[in-house]
Amino acid sequence: MSVDLAPSFAIVGHPNEGKSSVVSTLAEDDSVRITPYPGETVSCQHFPVLLDGSVVLRFVDTPGFQSPRATLAWLKEHEAPDMLSAFVRAHEHDSEFRGECELFRPLIEGSGIIFVADASRPLRPVDRAEIEILRMTGIPRMAILNNKDETTEYLKSWREELRKYFNSVRVFNAHRVTYAQRIALLESLKGIDQEGEEALTRVIEAFALDWQRRMKLSAEIICDLIRQCTTCRITKRLPDGADTRTVLSELEVLYRQEISRIEREAHQAIKKLFKHNIFDYRMPEQSIAAHDLFHRKTWRVLGLGPLQLAAAGAAAGTTIGLGIDAATAGISFGVFALGGSLVGAGSALVGGKRMARARIRGPKIGGVQLSGSIGGMQVEVGPNTALQFPYVVLDRALIFSAHAINWAHGKRGGKKGREAEVSPKGYIASLGKNQRDVAGRYFHALRQGKDDLIQNTRRAMADMIAEVLSMISKGELSQGDPSDQQE
Ligand SMILES: Nc1nc2c(ncn2[C@@H]2O[C@H](COP(=O)(O)OP(=O)(O)O)[C@@H](O)[C@H]2O)c(=O)[nH]1
Ligand SMILES: [Mg+2]
Incomplete structure (x- = not known):
């Protein structure tokens, strides 16, 4: 958790899958940059959620993975509790891993993970690499299946696969979600992280x-x-x-x-x-x-x-x-x-x-x-x-x-x-x-x-x-x- 004790969650995943759209909807902030072109976001953006002037929750929008397979290979070789920091130190100036370095920073600082994937297409090897990286971090994590074009064909296999690696898996359409579904999502965030549970309970009450x-x-x-x-x-x-x-x-x-x-x-x-x-x-x-x-x-x-x-x-x-x-x-x-x-x-x-x-x-x-x-x-x-x-x-x-x-x-x-x-x-x-x-x-x-x-x-x-x-x-x-x- 971050210094001010407001629970913080980093939104990670592949570019263009709807990460920023999910942040925007969750934080009720329509200033979040959303573009139809992948790779436009190069650094993390912080979106604090304020109630009565104080920050009660933070979302960090990340650029997304850039070279997940190479990253996974490196992490496997250097598996250790501080491997994310080690990774960032080793790749800070390597443009091939810019996305990963940005994405790992909030995780190093204590953010929980919200992984966003577009479940209207089948799971690919590159997704598996991303999922495996997130598993290796050991950080409390939730997966959000953002059904971009509302095809449900692949939903079941996505869900079954993700269940093995995430504390919670939810379907959440960033474009259609209602207040009740937003609250339900926060409720399940509560479940993935004992440490943040109390703070999230207060946030949900305050939201209501x-x-x-x-x-x-x-x-x-x-x-x-x-x-x-x-x-x-x-x-x-x-x-x-x-x-x-x-x-x-x-x-x-x-x-x-x-x-x-x-x-x-x-x-x-x-x-x-x-x-x-x-x-x-x-x-x-x-x-x-x-x-x-x-x-x-x-x-x-x-x-x-x-x-x-x-x-x-x-x-x-x-x-x-x-x-x-x-x-x-x-x-x-x-x-x-x-x-x-x-x-x-x-x-x-x-x-x-x-x-x-x-x-x-x-x-x-x-x-x-x-x-x-x-x-x-x-x-x-x-x-x-x-x-x-x-x-x-x-x-x-x-x-x-x-x-x-x-x-x-x-x-x-x-x-x-x-x-x-x-x-x-x-x-x-x-x-x-x-x-x-x-x-x-x-x-x-x-x-x-x-x-x-x-x-x-x-x-x-x-x-x-x-x-x-x-x-x-x-x-x-x-x-x-x-x-x-x-x-
Ligand atoms: N139809 C539809 N489009 C979406 C949805 N979520 C994201 N998009 C679109 O997908 C594109 C990429 O979204 P964005 O949130 O910027 O993805 P990011 O790169 O993962 O942050 C944008 O054009 C969004 O409008 C969704 O739930 N439904
Ligand atoms: Mg984005």
């Missing part, structure tokens, strides 16, 4: 607490996001002689931008909590379910223009009288657009009071009365009072969070700005009735705008979201499979 903390903070962020979205409004004084229609459509654009900004900021905050820097994932702006109740296209099909849309939209929340059940039943919230359609749904033009009342009474009035230019009038877009709106915001936040939670840090090369792949049903469809009721009460409180009611319902809402995120992180909840266990 930290993970819960992230779920809770994400839940708070999502509660705030929904509050901000459902109360967002953009107001502008209508200048003399201005065309209301033009001003309104400008405001609609601003409103939509504002909602997007609020959403983006919340999602970024969640992304940061899960330590993602290069992860770039965007929710689709537009709905693919073109016939959702408030979708702009639907309105267009009905022959309604933006003004009628605003007026009807403002009325919709109150007069159409969708119940919570109707709002949640089978509607594809996850793919609901946050933009256009829903803006329309909640837009309200508030003029002089007389105007506002007159307009809101019936959709017909919209186009007619507001077409003239009226001095001193206020134009306002929002808040969006559609019952579905907060569900949409919640669902999009859950879909985004699920990706931030389950995206392995070692995974690279995704296209920039990937759009979310969302199932037609988001997570809302998978929630139980109790969970939906909790959400419904919070949303109702937000609509009422009463602070005490909001306070009273928010706690349960945040707890519910944290629980849902936790289920997502354990793979117990996925998009669109109704669980309804709580009913």
Whole structure:
């Protein structure tokens, strides 16, 4: 173990098998250099894992073996307790053994061994040489089979062979691994090394607490996001002689931008909590379910223009009288657009009071009365009072969070700005009735705008979201499979 008593593990193996990807994922550090070209890493890189500012665990990424067979031959001739140091002294300036010299340094300093091999190809003689070297060191060691292309054909023979030489063998896909699998891997690291067991137990406990903390903070962020979205409004004084229609459509654009900004900021905050820097994932702006109740296209099909849309939209929340059940039943919230359609749904033009009342009474009035230019009038877009709106915001936040939670840090090369792949049903469809009721009460409180009611319902809402995120992180909840266990 290293000086500060934090357990340390060196990640060794053949170049290009996924060592750096494993380190990146285990350390939740997406700054680890990962390249498709073997042999680019020439020196060790240290990746401390910090919790509350102190190092609790260290991973050392190594360049990998370079000349394993020659190295093995040398070690066999010089077998002794300090053979690794002797090897480094003898080969320090020999470029043929640069990889081995680098790789042995952390082992000499007390790191445990994590051997990474790509099990999607058969075991070769060169692998056997590497395995034999590691066995000879006598250092506690675990083998990770990183199935790069997910072929399982060779997995069994790899496993059987490695079992003979390693204290523990685990399959771990650096690109797909979840939080639960990461913890399981740490658990088995505990088993390979009695000395580090206690420290690792503390690390795992601290990780579990930290993970819960992230779920809770994400839940708070999502509660705030929904509050901000459902109360967002953009107001502008209508200048003399201005065309209301033009001003309104400008405001609609601003409103939509504002909602997007609020959403983006919340999602970024969640992304940061899960330590993602290069992860770039965007929710689709537009709905693919073109016939959702408030979708702009639907309105267009009905022959309604933006003004009628605003007026009807403002009325919709109150007069159409969708119940919570109707709002949640089978509607594809996850793919609901946050933009256009829903803006329309909640837009309200508030003029002089007389105007506002007159307009809101019936959709017909919209186009007619507001077409003239009226001095001193206020134009306002929002808040969006559609019952579905907060569900949409919640669902999009859950879909985004699920990706931030389950995206392995070692995974690279995704296209920039990937759009979310969302199932037609988001997570809302998978929630139980109790969970939906909790959400419904919070949303109702937000609509009422009463602070005490909001306070009273928010706690349960945040707890519910944290629980849902936790289920997502354990793979117990996925998009669109109704669980309804709580009913
Ligand atoms: N598809 C897939 N590719 C992987 C996986 N692990 C590593 N790779 C890719 O394999 C290449 C080498 O990975 P890297 O971690 O740099 O290997 P290293 O040389 O052993 O450190 C990179 O292009 C990785 O993106 C995996 O689990 N799945
Ligand atoms: Mg590497």
